[in-house]
Amino acid sequence: MSTAPLLSTTWTDHVTGSRGHLVVDRLVRGVASGGLRMRAGCTAEEVAGLARGMTMKEALHYDPSGRYVPLGGAKGGIDCDPRSPEAYGVLVRYLRAMRPYIERFWTTGEDLGLTQDLVDRAAAEAGLVSSIQAVYPLLDDETEARRRLADAFAVKVDGIGLDELVGGCGVAEAALAALDRVGRPYAGARVSVQGFGTMGGATARFLDRAGLTVVAVADVRGTIVNPAGLDVEALLASRDAHGTVDRAVLRPGDREEGRDAWLTADVDVLVPAAVSYAIDTAGQERIRARWIVEAANMPVLPEAEERLAARGVVVLPDVVVNSGTNAWWWWTLFGDIGADAEEAFGRTRSAMRALVGRMLDRAEADGTTPRAAAHALAEERLAEIGERHGWY
Template sequence: MTTLHEPVNGSNVSVPGAPRVVHSDRRPEAGEPLRRLTWTDPVTGARGYLVVHTLVSGLATGGTRMRPGCTLSEVEDLARGMALKTAAFGLPVGGAKGGIDFDPKDPRALDVLSRFCRHMRPWLDAHWVTAEDLGVTQPHLDAVFARLGLGQSFHAAIRRSWNEQRTLARVQDGLHATTADDRLVADVIGGYGVAQACLGAARAWNWRTGATTVAVQGVGTMGGGTAWYLHEAGMKVVAIADAAGTLYRSGGLDIPALLDLRDDYAEIDRTRLPADVECLPRDAVIATDADILVPAAVSYAIRPGNVADIKAMVVVEAANAATTDEAEAMLTDRGIPVLPDFVVNAGSAAWAWWLLLGHVGADPADSFDRLRTEMQAKVALMVREWTTARARPRETAWAFAAANARALADEIITIP
């Protein structure tokens, strides 16, 4: 039995010297989801969806997104991905996702979100732990949960703890914790995890940090955070792309200065760029001559039509489903490994559950140290299997996710 105050075994992946992983072409999260729910807003006609792919100890986790055109199949794919993320990090929870087909900029958006959550309240009360996602911020969710009298969007897990008030206080302290430069840990931990995946890959291949070059597609929360932490670590981020195009400098960009030029839509003000920064087409980032390519913007950014342009030695997926299956197969044939999204971008999800379980608290150093250790260990294992057995990193990650899922099958998070 596991409570919200006890560690969960099986979340660490061993590094060189560990037994070989057992590879399989079967995805560990394959199969039909446990539950699909659809909802129609009686006021606006907006459609909403909840897909619970798996429950572990009666719980599933996954954010709620809002965007025009959101579909049930999209939410189902994301729920499946969440099941993989939680299994990859040995978290004692299943995967789920919520989605609403509505414009988050519409002044009625918060009311739509409130009605959606009210309809899904039985799941939010007992099983589904949600958080921010595309078009939905954590403050939006906090306001809705306050309206519903549920306290916080982690409610379904918090209510199972030994001491609900103490656990809620710890979660709130963690969510409001800031780094030394006054950035919320919750906002940057995901990008930090991606950066650690890049640094772990460089370390596994014995690349010198200062000589390693990176191209990042996306300057939002994930892409911007990744670029910032890689720059801080000493890697050369030579290209970064937003919706308006790619910015390039062969000697490395001044990432902190560029990120300060972003507007509310995560676009960099071109009128204030240094003179030595080149402005290239948006898709040029994919073809950048860099050691590491980090697609951190949209799904299916790497596809058969542009895969031949890639010059990087490794692709590190920060966006969900950044590479199509066919494109990944083509990259594999060229000897270019793809580190999969469900490991690379799982930092935020893993951190939230470490916070819930009491593995980390309000001290950012504890959170960053744990994520760095776990991410680099997983990357080291994937790189080792790629180097010695030409096993795709995705297959290796499937294998340790499946092993973790089996180990956690009988775990229970509850009050004894």
């Protein structure tokens, strides 16, 4: 797969001077899929890397027997602090500027710093029918498909929306598949999670309910630690819109440590679920976990990953681990599954189990890392998609 994207554009907000980026890495049937993130310091290079990752995430879920045909990969990013009073206005103006792309070939949704509700509200204000309207011409029955997706977004499980849970279900299942592969019992396995927003929070819930012990959770204020295990449900219930935990709910055994304490926790599984580039070469030396499960996009720098592999630390890559949310959107919209939580979780678990298994088998056979194996599998899928559906 070429490293040069199909399209890359940069926008400058005429009000604040904030910059935004859109990178379309590849089109399939004329459409690309990828979320929109907002964070201070977001760069064009970062967005390009994320867009390439989306191409692979889509391809890895290709099932010739399914109604959903994977789309191409794209990504949007805005260099702005999402907590800024100006952030919403910047978001609306970005979407208004990108409206021609969103209407024709870029389907987008929530990513780091944004919620789907906020994206939907801003998209409507920007004059868009939907943030995913470019895919509508590919649907057999647009009205029924939109109703099915809206119904799915209305489903809540124990107080949390299904759309917020499916990604974490996929991340957790990837971790569980890795544990099962080496016969590691869930009971007694310890977990540290960086980021307690949509993805990190849901991952913590599923791992906790599977019987693992979540001993550390980091948010923007620091890391909450309890070697005996945190009350994950209480922490989830106390979060604000940005995933910050209300410290008033902490129990006597819980303690607060620094923002980097999640990295050095004595755990089996480390889940970076917040920003990109969270683990560098210096940080990797302090990691004690056996598995790093990339719930965030691009959290481990390549050189750090090389050193981790040399130490026997297995990194399960983002292109596989956090692909569940994207796949769920399209399975639901195209009609491979209905607006039902158990059906969504069941499809996500089975798909992730199969994909992680193929990736680890390939890594073992080729003598490579799981990431290299995932990329090789994606290349094979992309070639097949190109032959069946064309290259644009």
